[in-house]
Amino acid sequence: xxxxxxxxxxxxxxxxxxxxxxxxxxxxxxxxxxxxxxxxxxxxxxxxxxxxxxxxxxxxxxxxxxxxxxxxxxxxxxxxxxxxxxxxxxxxxxxxxxxxxxxxxxxxxxxxxxxxxxxxxxxxxxxxxxxxxxxxxxxxxxxxxxxxxxxxxxxxxxxxxxxxxxxxxxxxxxxxxxxxxxxxxxxxxxxxxxxxxxxxxxxxxxxxxxxxxxxxxxxxxxxxxxxxxxxxxxxxxxxxxxxxxxxxxxxxxxxxxxxxxxxxxxxxxxxxxxxxxxxxxxxxxxxxxxxxxxxxxxxxxxxxxxxxxxxxxxxxxxxxxxxxxxxxxxxxxxxxxxxxxxxxxxxxxxxxxxxxxxxxxxxxxxxxxxxxxxxxxxxxxxxxxxxxxxxxxxxxxxxxxxxxxxxxxxxxxxxxx
Numbered sequence: 374x375x376x377x378x379x380x381x382x383x384x385x386x387x388x389x390x391x392x393x394x395x396x397x398x399x400x401x402x403x404x405x406x407x408x409x410x411x412x413x414x415x416x417x418x419x420x421x422x423x424x425x426x427x428x429x430x431x432x433x434x435x436x437x438x439x440x441x442x443x444x445x446x447x448x449x450x451x452x453x454x455x456x457x458x459x460x461x462x463x464x465x466x467x468x469x470x471x472x473x474x475x476x477x478x479x480x481x482x483x484x485x486x487x488x489x490x491x492x493x494x495x496x497x498x499x500x501x502x503x504x505x506x507x508x509x510x511x512x513x514x515x516x517x518x519x520x521x522x523x524x525x526x527x528x529x530x531x532x533x534x535x536x537x538x539x540x541x542x543x544x545x546x547x548x549x550x551x552x553x554x555x556x557x558x559x560x561x562x563x564x565x566x567x568x569x570x571x572x573x574x575x576x577x578x579x580x581x582x583x584x585x586x587x588x589x590x591x592x593x594x595x596x597x598x599x600x601x602x603x604x605x606x607x608x609x610x611x612x613x614x615x616x617x618x619x620x621x622x623x624x625x626x627x628x629x630x631x632x633x634x635x636x637x638x639x640x641x642x643x644x645x646x647x648x649x650x651x652x653x654x655x656x657x658x659x660x661x662x663x664x665x666x667x668x669x670x671x672x673x674x675x676x677x678x679x680x681x682x683x684x685x686x687x688x689x690x691x692x693x694x695x696x697x698x699x700x701x702x703x704x705x706x707x708x709x710x711x712x713x714x715x716x717x718x719x720x721x722x723x724x725x726x727x728x729x730x731x732x733x734x735x736x737x738x739x740x741x742x743x744x745x746x747x748x749x750x751x752x753x754x755x756x757x758x759x760x761x762x763x764x765x766x767x768x769x770x771x772x773x774x775x776x777x778x779x780x781x782x783x784x785x786x787x788x789x790x
Contacts (some may be wrong), residue, residue: 388423389415394452396437402450402488403541403649404443410436431457440649449488524757527729529610539614539756544650546621548763550628552593553689553719564588596691596719597628601677603696604661605635607670611726611754612664615695616657619757620650630685634673635663640681653729667701670739674710682717689719691766695753697727700739708742715746724753724764 417432430451438447523531523539531539551687560568571587579585600619604612621709623629623645633639639661647653658664686692692714700707715721723743727733729752735741749765751756 386563388418390727392433394419394432395450397610398450398454399447400494402436403444403544404446405439406437406734440648442652445652446488446649449653486701487702519570524760525755527754528614528726529754536614540617542756543614543759544621545618546759548598548622548766549623550595550598550691551720551766553596554591555594557592558589559592561588561590564590566590589773595626595628596689597630598622598626598693599685599690599718600629600631600693601674601695602631602633603668603670604633604664605699605701606665607668607697607699608695608726609665615718616654616751617650620645620653624657632663632677633657634670635666637663638673638676639663643662653787668696669702670696670698670700670743671705671710673678674714675706678710678713678717682714686717691720691722693719693724694747695724697725697741698723698743699737699778704737704739708745711743711746715748719765720748720766721746722749722751722762723747724758724762725750726752728752729754 395413396406400406400694405462408548412508414433414436417436421428421432423429426620433451434444434447438444480493520542523535523542526535526539528536558566558568560571566589568587568589571589572584575585580670600622602612602615602619608615609663619631623642630642631640631645633641641657644660645653647656679788711721725740728750751762751765753762
């Protein structure tokens with residue numbers, strides 16, 4: 374086994390400072406690491422020593438990694454940081470930085486974006502009297518005012534740095550789905566329904582003949598969420614952010630099924646099960662072949678209605694349709710497929726980035742064909758609109774009976790009946 378490169382080559386006599394900086398790199402790459410873990414890592418290195426590279430690697434990995442999906446990110450950062458961290462500051466691009474880098478023993482391709490960005494930070498140094506410590510400059514990048522600005526900033530107008538910050542905020546986003554009654558019942562102290570079985574069982578255990586009534590009511594469960602997301606060329610500036618949103622929703626609830634459509638329909642629910650968003654979206658990018666192409670909304674909805682609707686929408690599911698409604702085939706048959714879809718689900722919600730424009734008008738044929746069959750017609754162009762979606766679903770989802778339309782202001786404006 375090769376000897377562990379001396380951390381003194383990076384910052385002479387500053388092993389603890391380099392371990393702290395390595396923890397900062399991991400935290401910026403998405404692994405939650407606090408001061409307690411850094412202290413434990415230093416104690417583990419003191420126990421095992423730094424003479425052998427494998428001991429050094431496993432000591433840090435055991436302490437700093439909590440979940441299996443974090444291991445790949447840790448391996449990438451470890452390989453880059455402890456090989457030669459000064460090399461990252463001398464490179465102009467990310468391609469050279471990540472060329473030839475592999476997770477030890479995994480054979481997987483390099484994980485480019487966030488590990489590279491995290492590695493491009495400067496290592497800590499002794500602060501001079503006339504300069505601000507680098508920790509303060511880095512920690513001030515996401516102040517409260519910056520978060521408020523990102524909430525309302527259009528996805529298409531964001532800089533790469535703003536997109537990275539928004540993706541980190543989106544990773545904690547939770548959409549409360551409407552609660553619907555299930556077929557199972559649960560015992561309650563008081564209620565309108567008497568549980569005859571529990572009442573008779575209680576009577577057999579008493580000898581005085583006293584009858585104590587037992588009650589029950591239907592259990593409530595979250596509705597199944599089915600997401601249909603447009604990845605055509607007209608949606609290209611929003612697709613990446615929507616996929617991060619979908620990944621966050623999918624990992625917060627197991628009853629989420631996701632489909633992408635452009636010229637064909639692709640089921641990607643299993644690909645999004647990995648908690649690491651970069652790995653999950655990498656699988657999606659390799660699996661889906663019709664990125665940024667044309668839009669065949671009618672054909673894709675017809676395929677979904679024929680092969681997937683009965684197995685996914687049979688228990689009062691909520692359908693989230695994310696598209697601008699611009700069908701390259703002229704919306705032929707689109708109205709019939711939308712009607713079939715709306716009758717099969719509990720609620721049909723349409724998120725359209727075009728609603729960000731104040732003077733939006735439903736002039737394209739595809740939009741006019743789809744509007745009469747949606748329950749909610751909402752904008753989806755920034756983080757605030759996606760956050761507001763959960764509030765709308767939790768209120769409106771419990772109001773619409775299965776198979777019926779409801780009225781809403783935008784629907785009435787654009788001809789919803």
